Amino acid sequence: MKKVKFSKPEILKDNDTHYCPGCGHGILHVLVARAIDELNLREKVIGIAPVGCAVIAYDYWDFDCCEAAHGRALAVATGIKRSRPKQVVFTYQGDGDLASIGIAETLHTANRGENLTCIFVNNACYGMTGGQMAPTTVVGQRTATTPWGRNPQYGEGWPLKVSEMLAPLKGVCSVVRTTVSTPALVRQTYEYIKKGFINQIEQKGFSLVEVLSPCPTIWRKTPQESMNWIESHMKEEFPLGVIK
Amino acid sequence: MSKSQTKLKHKVMIKKDKCKGCGLCIVYCPVKHLEFSAKLNKKGVKFAKEKKTNQCIGCGFCFDMCPECCIEVYEEK
Amino acid sequence: MICVLSAVLKSMKKSKISKNPGKKILITGNEAMGEAAARAGCQFYAGYPITPQNELTAYMASRMHQLQRPFVQAESELAAINMVFGAAAAGVRAMTSSSSPGISLKQEGISYMAGAQLPAVLINVMRGGPGLGNIGSSQSDYFQSTRGGGHGDYFTPTLAPWSPQEAYMLVGLAFDLADYYRNPILVLADAIIGQMVEPVDFSLKMKFAKKLPPKSWALTGAKKRAPNIAKSFFLREGDLALHNEVLRKKWEKIIRNEQRFDTHKSNDAKYLIIAYGSQARIAREAVDYLRKDNIKAGLFRPISLWPYPKEGLEKYAKGVKEILVVEQSLGQMVEDVRLALPTAKISFLGKAGGAIPATKEIVQFIKKL
Numbered sequence: 001m002k003k004v005k006f007s008k009p010e011i012l013k014d015n016d017t018h019y020c021p022g023c024g025h026g027i028l029h030v031l032v033a034r035a036i037d038e039l040n041l042r043e044k045v046i047g048i049a050p051v052g053c054a055v056i057a058y059d060y061w062d063f064d065c066c067e068a069a070h071g072r073a074l075a076v077a078t079g080i081k082r083s084r085p086k087q088v089v090f091t092y093q094g095d096g097d098l099a100s101i102g103i104a105e106t107l108h109t110a111n112r113g114e115n116l117t118c119i120f121v122n123n124a125c126y127g128m129t130g131g132q133m134a135p136t137t138v139v140g141q142r143t144a145t146t147p148w149g150r151n152p153q154y155g156e157g158w159p160l161k162v163s164e165m166l167a168p169l170k171g172v173c174s175v176v177r178t179t180v181s182t183p184a185l186v187r188q189t190y191e192y193i194k195k196g197f198i199n200q201i202e203q204k205g206f207s208l209v210e211v212l213s214p215c216p217t218i219w220r221k222t223p224q225e226s227m228n229w230i231e232s233h234m235k236e237e238f239p240l241g242v243i244k
Numbered sequence: 245m246s247k248s249q250t251k252l253k254h255k256v257m258i259k260k261d262k263c264k265g266c267g268l269c270i271v272y273c274p275v276k277h278l279e280f281s282a283k284l285n286k287k288g289v290k291f292a293k294e295k296k297t298n299q300c301i302g303c304g305f306c307f308d309m310c311p312e313c314c315i316e317v318y319e320e321k
Numbered sequence: 322m323i324c325v326l327s328a329v330l331k332s333m334k335k336s337k338i339s340k341n342p343g344k345k346i347l348i349t350g351n352e353a354m355g356e357a358a359a360r361a362g363c364q365f366y367a368g369y370p371i372t373p374q375n376e377l378t379a380y381m382a383s384r385m386h387q388l389q390r391p392f393v394q395a396e397s398e399l400a401a402i403n404m405v406f407g408a409a410a411a412g413v414r415a416m417t418s419s420s421s422p423g424i425s426l427k428q429e430g431i432s433y434m435a436g437a438q439l440p441a442v443l444i445n446v447m448r449g450g451p452g453l454g455n456i457g458s459s460q461s462d463y464f465q466s467t468r469g470g471g472h473g474d475y476f477t478p479t480l481a482p483w484s485p486q487e488a489y490m491l492v493g494l495a496f497d498l499a500d501y502y503r504n505p506i507l508v509l510a511d512a513i514i515g516q517m518v519e520p521v522d523f524s525l526k527m528k529f530a531k532k533l534p535p536k537s538w539a540l541t542g543a544k545k546r547a548p549n550i551a552k553s554f555f556l557r558e559g560d561l562a563l564h565n566e567v568l569r570k571k572w573e574k575i576i577r578n579e580q581r582f583d584t585h586k587s588n589d590a591k592y593l594i595i596a597y598g599s600q601a602r603i604a605r606e607a608v609d610y611l612r613k614d615n616i617k618a619g620l621f622r623p624i625s626l627w628p629y630p631k632e633g634l635e636k637y638a639k640g641v642k643e644i645l646v647v648e649q650s651l652g653q654m655v656e657d658v659r660l661a662l663p664t665a666k667i668s669f670l671g672k673a674g675g676a677i678p679a680t681k682e683i684v685q686f687i688k689k690l
Contacts, residue, residue, distance in 0.1 A: 005254075006307035006317040019311060021264035021289075026311020043544040046411075058550050064540040066410045067552040069433050072403035075395065079407025079415065080540065082391035083365050087411075087542050105403070108396035183272055183305035216266075223266040 009037040011062050018056070022223025024213025025054050027180045028121060028189075032092065033061060035194045039201075045088045046080055048073045052094035053128045054121070071102025074109035077116050088200055090117040096126040099135040099162050106162070113171025113205040117196040120162060120208060123215035124234065131218035135160035138237050143218075159237055163210045167244040173205035175244040179212035179235070181227040212238055253320045254302030256294050262314035265289030269306035269315060275299040278306060345520035350485035350510060353521045354444055355380035357492035358416050359388060360523070363442070365408035365415040367393040367401035371423045372456040373512040374446035378418065398423035402430030402443075409439035410551035412539025414496055418444035420512075421462050422453065424470070431505050432471030435568075436553025438538075440499035442492060443477070443507045446515035449675035457675025458512035458599055463653035466509050467627040474565060476572050478579060479507045479626040481597045485519045490527045491624075497529035500536075502575060509626060511649070513599035575628055582630035583622045584637060586612060590619025592687050593641045595634075595658055597623045600649055600678065607683035618687060626654070631661040638662050643690045645670060647678050 008014075012033035019025045036045050042063050049057040051070035058065030068076040073091040081089040098106050098120050109116065125143055126132040132145040136159050140149040150156050167175045174196065178189045189211055196207040212234045214226035221229060256278065258269075263285060269292050270278045277299045280290040292315075294300070300317070307315045348356070355377050358366065366385055368378035378394070385392035391408075395401035401417045408415035419427065424445045434441060447462050449455040466479045480495060482488035488510055495506040540549055555561040585605050587593060592611070596604040601622040611618035621637050623630050638644065644662065646655040648671040655669045670678050670686050 001321045002318050003320075004316060004318045005302055006304040006315070008313045008316070012313055016262060017312065021266035021311070022268060023311055026313070027309065030310075030313045044542045046540050046542065048407075055554065056556065058548075058552070062543075062548055064543045064548050065550050066407065066540055067433075067437065067550075067554055068406070069403060069429055072400070072406075072430070075400040075403035076407035076410070078393065079365060079367065079404035079409075080411045081407075082393065082404075083408040083411040083413040083415070084541065087540075104396050105400050108400065112393075180309075183303075183308040186308040223268050224271050227268070 009033045011037050011042055013060050013062055015059065017060055019053065020217045022214060022216045022226060023053070024121060024123060024180055024211065024215065027186060028119070028211060028213065029057065029060050031186070031190045031193050032119065034190060035197060036063065039194060039197055041088050041197065044086070045090070048077050048080070048089070048091045050091070050093040050097040052097050052126070054092060054094065055128070057092055071097050071100070072105055073097065074102065074105045074116065074118065078109055078112070078114050081114060081116055088117070088197055090119060090197070092119045093121065094127065095120070095122045095124065095134045095136040099160050107166070110166045110172050110206045110208070111169050115200050115203050115205060117200050117207045118209070119193065119196070120210040121213045122210055122238065123213045123218070124159070125215060125218045127215050127218050136238070138233060161238065163208060163243045166208055171205050172208065172244060174199050174207040176208070176242050177210040177212070177238055177240050179230055179240060181212070181214070181230040210238070253298070254300040255318055255320055256300055256306060257316040257318070258292055259314040260291040260293065261286045262312050263287070263289070263291035264312060265291055266311060267292065268309040268311070272305045272309045274303060274305060275301055345522045347518055348485060348521050349376050349516055349518050350482070350488045350514040351376035351446065351516065352380045353485040353489040354492045354508065354510070355384060356523065357489045358442065358496070359384050361493045361496040362414050363390070363416045363496065364413035365391050365405065367395045367404040367417050369395055369398045369401050369419065369423060371398070371420045373448055373515050374418050374420050374444070376516065377444065377446070398426040399430060402427040405441050406430055406434055406437070406439060409434065409441045410437070410540050412536040412541055414500070416442040416444070418446070420446045420448045421450050421459070424462065424465065428471035431477060432469070432473050432475060433553050434505045435475035435477065436473060437551050438503040439505070439551065440503050441505045442495045442499055443505055444492070445507060445509050447509065447511040449673065455675045456512060458649060458677060459673060459675060460511060460598060460600060460649040461651070461653065461673050462509065463626065463648070463650060466507055467629070467657070475568065476575070476627055477505050477507045478502070478575055478628065479509050480581070481509045481624060481626050482514055483598055483601045483622065485514065485517065486521045486525065488514055489521050489523065490525055494527040494529055497533065498579065500533045501529065501531055502571060504571070509598070511599050579625055580628050580630040580632055581624040582633040583624055585620040585622070587619030587621055587637045589617055590637070591617040591642045592690065593619050593621055593638060593644045594647060594683065594687070595621045595623070595644060595654070596647045597626065597654065600647055603678065603680050604647055604683060606680045607687070610680065610684050611687055616687065623654070629657045629661065634658070634661050638665055642666070643668065645683070645687060645690070647671065647683055649673065649677055
């Protein structure tokens with residue numbers, strides 16, 4: 001007699017993804033699908049895809065989705081949520097999208113206290129376009145546009161802490177920073193994502209779930225080394241935990 | 245712990261042609277139950293598979309870490 | 322501005338304007354457009370302050386609140402167009418408004434909406450440019466409006482009112498056109514039309530004859546149906562080309578069916594003046610002065626700037642000796658006139674940067690021809 005303990009949720013489609021081996025998006029797409037499945041939200045949810053590696057996230061999820069111009073996902077989400085307040089509306093954005101070009105939309109959507117769930121996938125670079133510096137690139141990190149390592153002395157700035165920046169805003173009800181570098185942390189991230197949806201259903205305001213995410217290809221590391229790099233270099237700069 | 249639970253076996257089923265060979269399941273398995281295959285799958289990579297020694301404890305860590313969600317873990321009596 | 326607003330709302334409550342055809346309210350063009358949106362069932366509005374359309378955003382703030390519909394003052398014009406993208410994707414009637422520099426900011430969003438086939442109404446109350454310019458009237462956004470504006474092969478059907486009354490009617494029509502064609506529709510006013518105060522009869526409408534299809538493509542939550550995706554992205558080889566062919570058919574259909582224009586004393590005109598918007602009011606006065614001096618002048622006034630009313634223009638240009646195009650710009654619509662009438666004798670009179678070709682200047686120009 002066979003009893004399935006862990007298996008792919010139906011909401012996650014069967015097709016092969018375009019993501020690199022060991023990419024954090026793969027893990028996160030599963031967690032989002034599972035959360036929506038467990039909370040029975042498939043018929044209620046509307047997801048907004050970013051511009052970045054996950055630009056075609058909607059090809060992998062079996063629910064209503066919307067594209068957004070680079071950085072504008074939270075503005076699009078605002079338009080959808082205000083028009084259809086009963087739907088559960090979430091954005092899924094990378095660090096270039098959310099923290100660079102979209103920083104005004106991110107700040108003001110959070111500040112207005114829109115009842116939205118924002119999943120922020122932080123891989124410290126612009127992955128899709130070949131690994132340029134992003135707002136969250138750490139000091140010393142080599143990227144396509146910081147070939148000698150990010151250096152504030154060259155006017156390249158410091159890593160932006162979006163979670164800490166949004167937490168003080170009154171419209172923000174929850175800010176967590178997590179990662180997927182161990183099974184325990186994957187399970188914790190799952191709980192945080194669920195909580196982000198539940199907060200929206202309970203109309204508590206804006207929820208941010210920042211996830212430090214591995215990017216083997218751009219980081220020039222194996223999938224295992226990428227997880228290690230999160231542990232050794234990213235966690236120190238971006239502390240995990242419930243920030244609000 | 246009841247008598248029936250001591251007889252419980254766990255198995256991992258991996259869809260080999262969906263596997264991209266990232267190796268995360270192999271690394272994070274606490275009992276080293278998984279390994280890379282010798283042969284290549286349709287993607288042209290060495291895919292993850294169960295070892296013949298069958299040590300699986302059904303923890304689901306491989307499922308958690310798999311970016312392709314091509315792993316199923318189940319218990320068998 | 323605030324005094325006009327509260328007076329308008331008060332008199333609307335008292336007079337029950339919609340049940341009294343012929344009863345008029347003194348109102349700015351901007352506010353008339355806002356009221357048109359409210360009555361057309363606009364369910365979502367996002368805007369940002371910019372002169373000379375602030376009366377419209379202020380009116381919407383108050384009116385949408387009254388109707389318990391969402392109004393958002395967005396953090397920027399480009400945030401506003403993206404909010405409209407979302408609302409439109411969710412299947413509701415949505416609108417945003419701005420003025421020239423703000424419309425520049427919206428171009429990416431407008432292109433995305435055209436690509437994703439999302440309906441919405443956009444209002445541009447033109448001001449002087451380029452750049453920050455000034456807050457005076459201009460018609461310098463004609464190219465921006467009719468030649469895409471944003472990237473890609475798309476068009477924004479553009480309607481140009483010449484009075485608050487017509488602005489009211491065209492906004493109502495625009496919502497129907499948007500839903501029917503699944504495309505953003507632009508109502509192109511200028512600072513004069515936006516801020517002038519004239520009597521408006523709210524019972525007058527421009528009827529759109531065709532039946533509006535249901536929005537089965539909208540994002541409403543995938544209940545008992547396959548999921549809908551709102552997107553303009555078609556990465557797979559050949560998909561985008563196919564999508565553009567679908568859009569091509571749409572542009573061709575709009576060109577065939579949505580040309581609109583008006584005329585004044587043009588049936589026997591020897592000198593045809595072509596102007597639109599506030600400039601057409603000035604041109605009409607010039608026509609009347611010229612006729613008093615026994616000069617057979619006439620006005621051809623495009624109402625749809627895209628699609629350009631070529632068919633009407635060809636008809637009224639027959640037998641005409643000279644054509645004068647008058648614009649509050651350095652020459653934008655005149656190019657469409659030249660394209661439509663390649664063998665005609667066409668002169669141009671135009672000023673930009675808030676300067677306005679006056680009645681006298683038009684009369685003298687014609688007399689010199």
